[in-house]
Amino acid sequence: MGNTSSMLTQYDIEEVQQHCNNAFSQQEIVSLYERFCQLDRNGGGFVSGEEFLSVPEFAVNPLSQRLLRMLDGLNFKEFVAFLSAFSPRATVQQKIEFIFKVYDSDGNGKVIFNDMLDVLHDLTGQFISEQQREVDLILEMPLFTDCKQVLTKVLEEAGYNKESLLVMSDFVKILGSSGLKMEVEVPVD
Amino acid sequence: MSSGKGGELIPSSSELDLDRPNIEDYLPSGSSIHEPVGKLRLCNLLDISPTLTEAAGAIVDDSFTRCFKSNPPEPWNWNVYLFPLWWCGVVIRYLILFPVRVIVLTVGWIIFLSCFIPVHLLLKEHDKLQKNMERALVELICSFFVASWTGVINYHGPRPSMRPKQVFVANHTSTIDFIILEQMSSFAVIMQKHPGWVGLLQSTILESVGCIWFNRSEAKDRETVTKKLREHSQGVDNNPLLIFPEGTCVNNQYSVMFKKGAFELGCTICPIAIKYNKIFVDAFWNSRKQSFTMHLLQLMTSWAVVCDVWYLEPQNLRPDETPIEFAERVRDIISVRAGLKKVPWDGYLKYSRPSSKHRERKQQSFAESVLRRLEEK
Numbered sequence: 001m002g003n004t005s006s007m008l009t010q011y012d013i014e015e016v017q018q019h020c021n022n023a024f025s026q027q028e029i030v031s032l033y034e035r036f037c038q039l040d041r042n043g044g045g046f047v048s049g050e051e052f053l054s055v056p057e058f059a060v061n062p063l064s065q066r067l068l069r070m071l072d073g074l075n076f077k078e079f080v081a082f083l084s085a086f087s088p089r090a091t092v093q094q095k096i097e098f099i100f101k102v103y104d105s106d107g108n109g110k111v112i113f114n115d116m117l118d119v120l121h122d123l124t125g126q127f128i129s130e131q132q133r134e135v136d137l138i139l140e141m142p143l144f145t146d147c148k149q150v151l152t153k154v155l156e157e158a159g160y161n162k163e164s165l166l167v168m169s170d171f172v173k174i175l176g177s178s179g180l181k182m183e184v185e186v187p188v189d
Numbered sequence: 190m191s192s193g194k195g196g197e198l199i200p201s202s203s204e205l206d207l208d209r210p211n212i213e214d215y216l217p218s219g220s221s222i223h224e225p226v227g228k229l230r231l232c233n234l235l236d237i238s239p240t241l242t243e244a245a246g247a248i249v250d251d252s253f254t255r256c257f258k259s260n261p262p263e264p265w266n267w268n269v270y271l272f273p274l275w276w277c278g279v280v281i282r283y284l285i286l287f288p289v290r291v292i293v294l295t296v297g298w299i300i301f302l303s304c305f306i307p308v309h310l311l312l313k314e315h316d317k318l319q320k321n322m323e324r325a326l327v328e329l330i331c332s333f334f335v336a337s338w339t340g341v342i343n344y345h346g347p348r349p350s351m352r353p354k355q356v357f358v359a360n361h362t363s364t365i366d367f368i369i370l371e372q373m374s375s376f377a378v379i380m381q382k383h384p385g386w387v388g389l390l391q392s393t394i395l396e397s398v399g400c401i402w403f404n405r406s407e408a409k410d411r412e413t414v415t416k417k418l419r420e421h422s423q424g425v426d427n428n429p430l431l432i433f434p435e436g437t438c439v440n441n442q443y444s445v446m447f448k449k450g451a452f453e454l455g456c457t458i459c460p461i462a463i464k465y466n467k468i469f470v471d472a473f474w475n476s477r478k479q480s481f482t483m484h485l486l487q488l489m490t491s492w493a494v495v496c497d498v499w500y501l502e503p504q505n506l507r508p509d510e511t512p513i514e515f516a517e518r519v520r521d522i523i524s525v526r527a528g529l530k531k532v533p534w535d536g537y538l539k540y541s542r543p544s545s546k547h548r549e550r551k552q553q554s555f556a557e558s559v560l561r562r563l564e565e566k
Contacts, residue, residue: 035249038258041477055254056538057247060547062555063240071248086245099237119237125552128560150563151234158231174232182238184246 008033019077023084028186032083036076046073062122066102086184093172095182100171111166113151120147229562240551252532256443257539259475260467282490290337290489297333301326305394317426323397324375324428330394331372334365339493342369346500349374349459351429355503356422358451359461360523361433362441363474364481365488366463369498371398376431377421379414381405387481399428405436405540415450422454429459434516437536440473441465444529445536447516452506459503460519462526466495477539499526 013026024032039047039055049068053059061067074082084090085098103111103119120128128147152162158174160166265271305326312319335342349357357376359366364387367378377399382388391402399421403414421427434447441464452458465472470491474484488494501522506515524531 032249038254039248052248053542055247055251056534056543057251057253058244060543060551061240061244061247062548062552063237063244067241067244083245083249086242086249095238099235099241102237102241103235116235120234123237123240123552124556124559125549127549127553127556150229150559153563154229154231154234160231171235175236178232178236180236180238182242182245184242184249187250 016077016080020081020084020087023087023089024080024186027188029080031186031188032080033076036079046075047079048072062125063102063119066105066119066122069105070101083184086182088183088185092176092180095180096171096175097168098182099175100168109167111171113155113162113164116155116166117147117151120151227562228565229559233562234559252443253534253538256439256445256532256534256536257475257477258440259473259478260440260442260471278492282492286339286492287490290339294333294337294489297330297337301330301333309397320397320426327394327398328372328375331368334368335372335494338365338488338491340369341493341495342372343497344373344500345497349429349500351375353424353427354422354456355459356430356432356451356454356456357459357461358432358434358447358519358523359463360441360444360527360529361435361438362463362465363438363472363484365472365474365485365494366433367431369463369496370431370461373498375428377401377428378431379403379418379433383481385480385482401430405537411450418450419454422456430456434520435536437539438474438476439536440475441467441527442529443532444520444524444527445532445534447520448535449512449516452516452519453512455506457503457505458515458519460501460523460526462497462499462501462523464497464527464529466497469493469495472496497527501526 008030013029016029017024017026036047037043039051041051042048049072052068052071053064058064071079071082085095100111101107103115105115105118124147128150155161155164160170265275305323308319308322308326312322349355351374357370359370364380364383367376367380370376371378375398378395379401380391380403382391382402382404391400401414401417401421404410418430418432422430430451432451434449434451435445436448437445439445470488470493472488472494474481479487504515504519504522506512510518520531523529
């Protein structure tokens, strides 16, 4: 691998910084580049899904497959832009936009019931399903043991329904006041 | 502490799991810290930020990849004055030291083979004499190897004695760990079977000191190997077993989880800590980046291999301890002595994915909190 920071010129760093709206400092971008090169073992200029999955902490994350769809094939500039939502300098609006993008898998700017259901399935695995009668008995809840029912109930209580199409402004309304904490620290030598 | 929450499931589940204690006890878990209370609202369901933060944290930095990062010394040849000095160094190392070392090694091999082959073929009846001579010869060729890297090795602590029911464990940085230890006293090591010329050496010469081979990629292999280990450790006249419980080479700054196999043999464990001095050369064999031949050549064109070896106090399984706890305790002793940071990962994750159990545990705890909050008013 050699001395990676010498492969990134000052001009490159500034370009990347601009692309991510100054979400990261120049030192952080150099660190991220080292990390990118470390993950990109075959040196193809992008990190493949397999290479991300070789990080055990990432592989055990319930949303890893969803994130891989967004991460696969990104070059370094796009990689930094992807991570910019997690910078402490990112605004709440940017963080909510990122979450919206995770839900909106077809990228048409609308989140439908099935999108939310898919994410709920990813997060809960098979632990909420109609077959789980044991859960029923222990929690004494014969009614809402299915993801669809959970989601429908919660949606209706918030004033939406199964046919609702949520757009970005809806997400801002729902998540804007809940004190979103979504930050990672980039280690700088 | 039991061996994993999945204890109630069928025992033939993934072998990786049975080998280590609960990872969740070590991992920084963002999502389980905020214990959500109150009625379940839409914003709680849609807010996936804790899970996303964990994923992004892992992308940016993770403790597992850090263990296998080569850390070559910083280049210091960056100015007009130092650069010629460095260049002289390169010339000396490649054009003077390297040929001398190759000659030393070749002489060593000639002496070794001309003694070993006759001993091996002719002394078949005199079993004990043959064994002792072969051991001495293997120690000899290891000394030649060490000399070929200008190895400066400081041994601390009492030399291990040959007693039955005694097993040695050490942290693992490169296959040369074995050569360095073998130089002082004969061990029977358990190693991954390598391809190429190393494999040839393994099946011929190293067999004579009683080494045991395994193949990571074969699932059934584990049982046969455990059996062989047990047999060997009970034998009186065998060389003491040397095991590297990490199962893979780590970069000498971290230590990964120890496999419990060595700790359930019912033997005394003698820990050995090995620490290389990086100023002279980074002795970590990054098997993903170099072949063993390249690694050896790198060592032979460096100034020296300097390391410390500590033979530490023998440990026994305590009455209230499980083998896994015992393994962790010994790992602690070795890591403290060699200045290594401990990480909670299984070294074999280098070659395979973590089992789905970990993800399932996260999913289960999230599901339970959702269901619980659903009913709150």
